[in-house]
Amino acid sequence: MLGQNTDFLVVAWSKGKLSHPCQTILEEAGFSIPDSGRSLLVTDSARRVRFMELKAHDAVTLVGQGLVDLALVGKDTLLEHHVSVMELMDLNIGACRLCLAGPAETWGPGEDWLEKIRGITRSRRLGIATRYPLTTEEFCVSWGIESVVIELSGSVELAPSLGISDIISDLVSTGRTLRENGLVEIKEIRPITARLIASQGALHLKARQIESFVKRLRDVISEGGPIDEDYTRPGFPI
Amino acid sequence: MIGRGLGLGWLPEEARRRREMEAQLIDLLHFRGFREVGVPLLETGSEGHGPHMADGSGSVLSLRSDFTRAVSKMAVSTLADHPRPLQLAYSGVVFRAVPGLDRGMSEIWQVGGEVVGEQPEADSDVMALAVDGVASLSCPGEARIIIGDVSLLRRLLAGVGFNAPQRRRVEALLAEGDLTGLEEHLTGTVGQRDSVRALMDLLIFAGNREETTRRWVRAGGEADCLEPMLGLGERFEDAAAYSLGLARELDYYTGPLFVVYAGHHRVPVAQGGRYDGLLKTLGRDEPATGFGWNLDSLLLVSRHTASRVSVFPGIH
Numbered sequence: 001m002l003g004q005n006t007d008f009l010v011v012a013w014s015k016g017k018l019s020h021p022c023q024t025i026l027e028e029a030g031f032s033i034p035d036s037g038r039s040l041l042v043t044d045s046a047r048r049v050r051f052m053e054l055k056a057h058d059a060v061t062l063v064g065q066g067l068v069d070l071a072l073v074g075k076d077t078l079l080e081h082h083v084s085v086m087e088l089m090d091l092n093i094g095a096c097r098l099c100l101a102g103p104a105e106t107w108g109p110g111e112d113w114l115e116k117i118r119g120i121t122r123s124r125r126l127g128i129a130t131r132y133p134l135t136t137e138e139f140c141v142s143w144g145i146e147s148v149v150i151e152l153s154g155s156v157e158l159a160p161s162l163g164i165s166d167i168i169s170d171l172v173s174t175g176r177t178l179r180e181n182g183l184v185e186i187k188e189i190r191p192i193t194a195r196l197i198a199s200q201g202a203l204h205l206k207a208r209q210i211e212s213f214v215k216r217l218r219d220v221i222s223e224g225g226p227i228d229e230d231y232t233r234p235g236f237p238i
Numbered sequence: 239m240i241g242r243g244l245g246l247g248w249l250p251e252e253a254r255r256r257r258e259m260e261a262q263l264i265d266l267l268h269f270r271g272f273r274e275v276g277v278p279l280l281e282t283g284s285e286g287h288g289p290h291m292a293d294g295s296g297s298v299l300s301l302r303s304d305f306t307r308a309v310s311k312m313a314v315s316t317l318a319d320h321p322r323p324l325q326l327a328y329s330g331v332v333f334r335a336v337p338g339l340d341r342g343m344s345e346i347w348q349v350g351g352e353v354v355g356e357q358p359e360a361d362s363d364v365m366a367l368a369v370d371g372v373a374s375l376s377c378p379g380e381a382r383i384i385i386g387d388v389s390l391l392r393r394l395l396a397g398v399g400f401n402a403p404q405r406r407r408v409e410a411l412l413a414e415g416d417l418t419g420l421e422e423h424l425t426g427t428v429g430q431r432d433s434v435r436a437l438m439d440l441l442i443f444a445g446n447r448e449e450t451t452r453r454w455v456r457a458g459g460e461a462d463c464l465e466p467m468l469g470l471g472e473r474f475e476d477a478a479a480y481s482l483g484l485a486r487e488l489d490y491y492t493g494p495l496f497v498v499y500a501g502h503h504r505v506p507v508a509q510g511g512r513y514d515g516l517l518k519t520l521g522r523d524e525p526a527t528g529f530g531w532n533l534d535s536l537l538l539v540s541r542h543t544a545s546r547v548s549v550f551p552g553i554h
Contacts, residue, residue: 065538066504086415088442200415201504204384204444204481204497211443 009049009202009209012063013072014056018194021093022072026051029216049213057081060197069202070213075192076171079135085197088214092221094194098132100186101178102167103160113186114143120166121146129159130169139169139189157181255540256347256533260329263349263371263531270367272327272351277308279330301333305350306490306513306528313354314522322355322524350510350530354517360527361494361512362470368498368508368529369474377539379501382477384444386484386495387467388511391441394459394482398437400427412485417442433458441483447471450480470494490516496529500539507535 013022023033032044033051042051054062059071064083074094078087100113107116120126125148130136133151140147150165157177159165171192172178172185196217203210248256264274281300290300302308305328313324329349351367353360365383372381388409395405404427411420420441424434440453447468455461471478484495486509493512500507510529517524 069504084415087418089421090418195418199504200497201499201506203442204479205382205499205502205504207442207444207479211439 007048008043009070009206009213010052010068011049011070011072011213012052012054012059012068014059014074014077014194015053016056018056018072018074018094019053022091022194025072025091025093025217025220028220031216048209060085063197063199063202066199066201068199069206070196070198070210072194072196075190075195076132076135078195078197079190080132082134084200086200086203088196088198088210089218089221091194091196091217094192096171096173096192098135098169098189098192099172100128100167100169100189101157101172101183102186104182104184107167107184107186109184114145117145126167127165128167128169129156129165131156132169135189136169157183252537255537259375259533259536260347260349262374264327264329266367266371266374267327267349267351270325270351270363272325274327274329275309275312276330277305277312277328278302281308302330303332303334305330305332305348305530306352307516309352309528310354310513310516310520310526313352313526314517314520318522323357323360324354325351326354327351347533348530349533350508350528352526352528354526355524360525362473364510364527364529365470365494365496366473368496368510368531369477371531372498372500372507372536375536375540377500377507377536378503380477381501381507382479382499383471383474384479384481384484384497384499385467385471386481387493388485388491388495389493390459390463390467391482391485393463394454394457398428398433398458406489409485409489412441412483443483444479444481446479450482454482467494486511490519493527500536503539505535505538507532507539 011026013019013026027033031047031049031051033042040052043049044051052068054068054071056073056077059068059073060077060081060083062068063071063085070088072091076098078085101107107113117126125146126140127148127150128136128140129150129152131152131154133149136149137147139145140149149169150159152159152164156168156170158181159168161182167186168183169189175185178185196214198210267274279302281302283298283300290298293299309326309328313326317324327350330347332346332348334344334346351364353364357363365385369381369383391409392405395408400408404423407423408420411417411423417438421434421438424437425431428434428437436453436457440457443450443453447464450468451461451464454464467480471480484497486495490513491511492514495511496509497506498508499505508529508531510527512525512527514525517526
């Protein structure tokens with residue numbers, strides 16, 4: 001089965017918005033990722049890597065269980081799912097921000113966001129709708145904000161207008177979706193980028209292969225081109 | 239760390255297999271001179287890593303998160319007058335807080351042993367026992383062991399100018415698996431890019447004695463210091479590799495550490511190490527080392543082997 005194959009590295013990338021930038025950086029690093037139609041797996045035989053596209057949560061879970069060696073996933077997923085994985089590097093792609101945002105008519109520019117929230121929480125808890133309940137709760141605790149975090153799986157921007165919450169916490173890149181839904185950014189919780197993660201076991205048992213993989217990506221990020229190095233040498237111990 | 243969320247329980251076949259494994263591993267421990275003890279599931283005080291609660295009087299209680307601490311307490315109190323070395327075995331569940339998991343907690347079934355007091359070759363014997371246990375369960379492929387030494391890591395970091403809090407931060411980041419954060423921390427502390435790269439290349443790596451020595455020296459270590467750690471792996475021949483980046487979330491380890499894998503499975507099935515400082519904090523200064531098998535991981539590995547059902551069609 002997949003998790004037992006020692007010769008090939010098994011690498012996943014996230015579906016959705018990160019899919020294209022992940023494939024691009026992998027191709028720039030010298031990996032071959034042919035269009036495989038509906039197949040969930042593609043193989044770069046020359047580099048001895050099997051790639052697959054997975055939902056971000058599944059990718060993190062499978063890396064945590066040692067069934068997938070490496071994955072390219074957003075930091076937001078890692079923050080929300082505390083799976084035991086090794087975070088190897090910041091890929092500097094898929095940059096966005098996890099932010100608090102609220103209705104434009106209520107949250108005008110130049111206001112002290114914390115003072116305004118404190119005004120609300122003097123009489124009741126602040127309702128926050130989000131796909132990121134853990135990270136949002138941690139942020140509220142760190143700022144001493146009395147909140148009720150409401151977990152939604154999508155269309156979070158609708159929550160204030162439907163009366164579900166006062167504000168939302170969600171990923172923002174250009175801010176266009178917020179504007180189109182009458183929302184404005186209130187406060188950045190933290191910047192988000194894609195990360196390369198590994199299972200500790202893969203790092204121990206496939207150290208050389210993973211090191212070469214990381215070096216290829218590092219060279220793309222820092223110097224703009226892939227390396228030319230023998231990548232195909234598997235084996236244990238190195 | 240593989241465990242199970244609360245409330246999942248054990249299905250009949252899992253329960254049967256777990257019982258078989260537990261019996262086999264306890265038998266092996268007995269054969270090697272260990273005697274089984276039982277330690278409380280509820281601990282007083284809040285120093286444990288498990289979930290906390292309060293009793294009727296408001297005193298803090300915590301669910302057992304770790305056998306080593308509990309067995310050590312027994313060694314320095316009830317068993318204080320017993321001859322050393324003490325070789326104590328245990329079996330049962332520990333609870334670990336896992337923020338992302340449903341109900342925030344993971345339940346892990348462990349079987350293991352602790353050696354308290356001076357005993358020649360104790361580190362090596364404990365490693366061999368951990369490996370032999372995996373082999374005795376007919377796990378797929380050869381057991382592989384990764385050996386590190388937290389005292390070497392501390393000595394190296396002190397040598398290149400890290401103070402104690404900065405060294406603790408390195409260990410914590412390694413234990414958390416936050417290597418991005420580790421690189422930032424090293425850059426902020428060491429400064430020079432080449433030195434940071436050499437440290438990262440050492441700490442992320444696991445490999446044979448020659449490559450480990452090369453990276454150790456490049457990071458600023460003296461080659462001779464590595465010999466005791468490298469010697470621990472000799473009896474395992476090609477089944478051993480070394481990683482100076484091996485660290486634990488539990489902060490009481492003081493010397494050699496190890497992780498065991500079954501064949502090519504990337505889930506640790508056993509881990510352990512030397513913790514000479516722990517008993518001193520409990521009131522009696524004596525050396526100790528130990529390890530635990532993770533039955534959840536062993537079940538996972540054996541299930542994958544037994545069923546041969548692939549998650550991804552066409553890949554075996």
